[in-house]
Amino acid sequence: MDEHEWLTERFEEHRTRLRAVAYRMLGSVSEADDAVQDAWLRISRADASGVENLGGWLTTVVARVCLNVLRSRDRRREEPLDVRMPEPIVGRESGDDPEDAAVLADSVGLALLVVLETLTPAERLAFVLHDMFAVPFEEIAPMVERSPAAARQLASRARRRVRGQAPVPDADLTRQRVVVDAFFAAARDGDFDALVAVLHPEVVLRSDGGAGSRHTVVVTGARAVAGQAVTFGRLYPFVRPALVNGAAGVVVAAHGRPLSVMGFTVTGGRIVAVDVLSDADRLRRLDLAVLDG
Structure with a gap:
């Protein structure tokens, strides 16, 4: 197996997690899929031979792509909307779609995504990566061009907003x-x-x-x-x-x-x-x- 085949297999193993990261970052299934595909095009041209933590590296690449999308989205908006609904994932009540279930793991409710839409791109990235995927602030900091302490503050501000405005639904x-x-x-x-x-x-x-x-x-x-x-x-x-x-x-x-x-x-x-x-x-x-x- 050559390096490209090996990298392709590893990427497919991580694809579900990467889609989950991108959906939380972008609030859109279609944009998340585009971001993951864009990330793959970048990754496939890179040299991964020296990467020790492949999963972390893949997550970082996808997160950077999503951050660019969020920043571009902000620049295109002439004026802020009173409310921008994220793209919901709609399924049958039987819940028989394992792909959707994987993307929605950890109860990514619509109310939470609505609140994430109000965050700055840097706040959203810091909160999603750290609080939802346990990425260390030392790895988040370079993505937002801040110190680890500043990245921690970004996540903290986002967390306060989420706790105040995104109620957790009943489990039943x-x-x-x-x-x-x-x-x-x-x-x-x-x-x-x-x-x-x-x-x-x-x-x-x-x-x-x-x-x-x-x-x-x-x-x-x-x-x-x-x-x-x-x-x-x-x-x-x-x-x-x-x-x-x-x-x-x-x-x-x-x-x-x-x-x-x-x-x-x-x-x-x-x-x-x-x-x-x-x-x-x-x-x-x-x-x-x-x-x-």
Whole structure:
């Protein structure tokens, strides 16, 4: 086996982990796959014979590619969006896709990814690599052109933001589904009190309909979100249960055409976050196999 064949095999062994790193960095499956492929093109032209920690080296290359993507994304934005929904991973409730399960290991909920979107590229890299993949700050520092102590501070700032804004969902998927079903039943019936009862007092509804869309909004508080949710009642016949980033959610589709993906974060038996993607262009790029069943 020559060196290129050896490196190809080792890269494939690490591909799932590298996709997981890239998805957390970029919040997009398609961009994560592009980043991993870009990394491979760079790696395949490099000399890996002297690399002692191949897994760490591969992770570093992918992380650098993702950092460049994030910085480019920031430069292209003329003005910050009120909310930018990451690209959700949508699957059947059976959870029978092992590839998705591997990418979503460690409960990468939609609410967490939304918060990661608010971080600077350097903060996001430091937090993702250190807190999610245990990469030492000594290895992170050169990527962000900072000292290890400064890289530690980047991760610390990101961690405080995440802890304050990204609630951890209940582990029981069945219980999550009961709560989400109760939400839609109350919306269908126009039962405002039942809606308020199933929502956390400080619930946040984030909806991304695309730049300039009237559907791009952030609503906070149980009564305000319940008021918005009553309008969801007319969507009840088109709601299809799905796993959205490993948690109970729905795809709203009419005549086979997706209208929105809704992710729910259920904590302590109540909904603390509702994240909605209704941008038609981005919905068309999603793998919505749940609609085939």
